[in-house]
Each structure stands twice: as structure tokens, then as C-alpha cells.
Amino acid sequence: MSEIMIIGGGAAGMMCAIAAADAGHQVTLLEKNEKLGKKVFITGKGRCNITNDSDVENLLQHTMRNPRFLYSAFYTFDSSRMMEFLTEEGLKIKTERGNRVFPQSDHSSDVIRTLERAMKKRGVTICLNTTVTDILVTDGQCRGVEVKDASGRKKELVADAVVTATGGVSYASTGSTGDGLRFAGKLGHKVTDVMPSLVPFEIREDFCRQMQGLSLKNVSLKLTKGRKILYEELGEMIFTHFGISGPLVLTASCYYTKPEDDLTVHLDLKPALSEKQLDERILRDFGANKNSYFKNSLNKLLPSKMIPVIVELSGIAPDKPVNEVTKEERRKLVALLKNVEMHISGLRGFSEAIVTRGGVSVKDVDPGTMESKKVRGLYFAGEVLDLDAVTGGYNLQIAWSTGYLAGISIQ
């Protein structure tokens, strides 16, 4: 039996504690907040999309960075194991569209409560209001942590193994302030550059602000770098005061390369119609309102907030009677509706990012155990690692799987 300290009472830390306690170890969980799972609490808009009920191949396919590193973790503890575990611990779950798994109550707090109960049942010592300030290492062997309690008193806690499950750097208010990345860097691990992911885009064109609050369904969004298509999908998005957001945009942000690259978003407002069909549709609308001005002719085709923007971008005089709009003007209008271009000026910040891209390099961690290759007895789990996935329960599954694997691997 070993004495194990786990840094971070988030998704990965709690699952690691449970697995390590089941493996017969003496486990202490150190969490700097006054309660466990502050980030888990806000997941899935407070409903917690726990995992994705799909096979390992699918989990790997939806992992953006370093999926191969996750082979062992996913095959050891996949989404079905997670669902089984929660059910055995008394949590009722349900699966929704896209295989997204939620607690039946729609309350993330029930997931946290279940994990907390499971830890207590297994004798895990939970220390809240306890910030780890350093990881102690002697001769390449981890020997414990230095902590600071709520009153600011520092002390050393001796351990046979330490697990860093401190999360990334997004939504820092939940406690993920990058401490684990600093500890890892100081101990000789490579830490890849971090950037926000699953995050809205800031757009150069001012028309987004004009359409602020307008959400679109069944549109097609394409992200390109020069001629290269980085991402293309049908779905929903919303215009904001700074640019664009919504499910399509958040997923597209996973494919964002770097600020220097001139990335463009192309929006097809009528993906179900070919250019020819759209032209016929416009002609019909024009025909029904022969004497109306162009600016008043798009009501059936577009949401009202969008009409002034499209009218301006089309270059057709707003007060032109529709029966005077030329074929060439109509051709340009069709092309515009099939391709509204927006240039990305940047990503929103970490405070709005669902997940952190980058982190402790997986090259410095053993994928079969989650143990550091630099320091014996030091393990990593969860978002602190250079791993991230798209939305759909995949990021939490990374935390559960890596936490579990670390927990059972400690000698």
C-alpha cells in the first residue's frame, strides 16, 4: 500500500482517487477550492455532458491533439466503463442526441455528489482549501508536496506518489490556473504552448455586431486557410458583439492554426439549395413583389436582422425596384448567400474557452501508466496534459480515462 497525494479535485483527480483507493492505496485529494469539481459543475450548461456513449475508435477520432497517446487510457476505462461505474454508484444517467450522456436529473451537482460519495466510501481523505505550492522531488523520485492551507500556513506532506490533475488554464475562476503546468516545467517536462480552444472567434468585419444576438440554424460553416479547408459542417451559430459563436464555431476553433495565418470563415446561408435553386427562389420572391424595393424583398428568405447586412454586401442599391435588378446582380446575390465571408482577427480568451489546447507534453509521460518519464512517482491526468477534444462529452472522458489509468498504475 502506497501513500498517494492527488493534486486537484476536478474530474481527473476524483476519478484517480477512486481508482487508486480501489487498488488498495492510502489516498489524499488536495483541492484548493472550498468545494470539489467547480468546473464539472458548470459543464454542459450545468447539466454535465459526462461522456459520449460510443466506442474507443470514436473517442479517438474526436480527440484533436495526441489521440494515440490515449489508446491505453481509453481501452482501460472507456465511456461504457464510466457509465457502468456511475450507475453502480447510484447515479441515473440518460443518453441524448449525438450519444451525449447526462445525469437523468440534468444536474451536474449529482455527478459531483456521486464521485464525492464514492471517494468517501473508499476512505479517500479530502482536503479542501488546500493549495499545493510545490512538488517535492529528490534524486529523480517524487517524495511529496508542499501545501498552503486557508490560513496561509505551509507544510510538507510526504507521499510515495503524486498525481498532478490540476486542469488547464481556461475558466481560471474554477481553480484551473495553470499550477500543474508550472510544476511540470520546473521539474524538466516540456510544456507546449497553451491556447484557448472550443472558443468563439473574433471577426474583423463589423457586420457581426449589427447582427448581434441573431442565431442561425441549418447553416453550413467552412473554415479555410488559403485554399485549404480546415473544417466544414452543418449546424448552428450565433452572431455576437465581437464576432461569432455557437456550436459550429466552437468546434471550428479546434482547427484554428495561428494568429499569423489568414483564416476565413465561409457561411452558406442556404446549404440545402443549389445556386440554381436559390436563384429560382429569389426570382419567385421578386415576382411576387414586382413593385417593391430590393431592400424589402428578402423578408421570406432571411431573418430581418440580417437583411440590411446582406443588402449592403450585395452592392445592389437598396431602393432599386426588384424588377430592375439585373441577372448579374442576382448572380452576385446568390453567390453571397452561399458564401458570406468573415475574416478571423483572433480567438476569445481563456475565460471563455471550454478547454485548453497544449499543456504537459505527452512525450514526457508514459501513455501506459500516466507516469512522468522525468520524475519517478509523479503522474499526470486530465487537461493538464496536451490533450483536447471537440464537444460531446469527449473532454471529460479524457479526464476520467487518464485519471483512472493513473490511479490503477501507481505501485
Ligand SMILES: Cc1cc2nc3c(=O)[nH]c(=O)nc-3n(C[C@H](O)[C@H](O)[C@H](O)COP(=O)(O)OP(=O)(O)OC[C@H]3O[C@@H](n4cnc5c(N)ncnc54)[C@H](O)[C@@H]3O)c2cc1C
Ligand atoms: C463552461 C465549460 C463547459 C464544459 N462542458 C463540458 C461538457 O459538457 N462535457 C465535457 O466533456 N467537457 C466539458 N468541459 C471541459 C471539462 O470540464 C474539462 O475538460 C475537465 O473538467 C478537465 O478535468 P480536469 O480534472 O483535468 O481539470 P478540472 O476539472 O479543471 O480540475 C482541476 C482541479 O484542480 C484544482 N487545482 C488546480 N491547481 C491546484 C493546486 N495548486 N492545488 C490544489 N488544487 C488545484 C482546481 O481547483 C480544480 O478543481 C467544459 C468546460 C467548461 C469550461
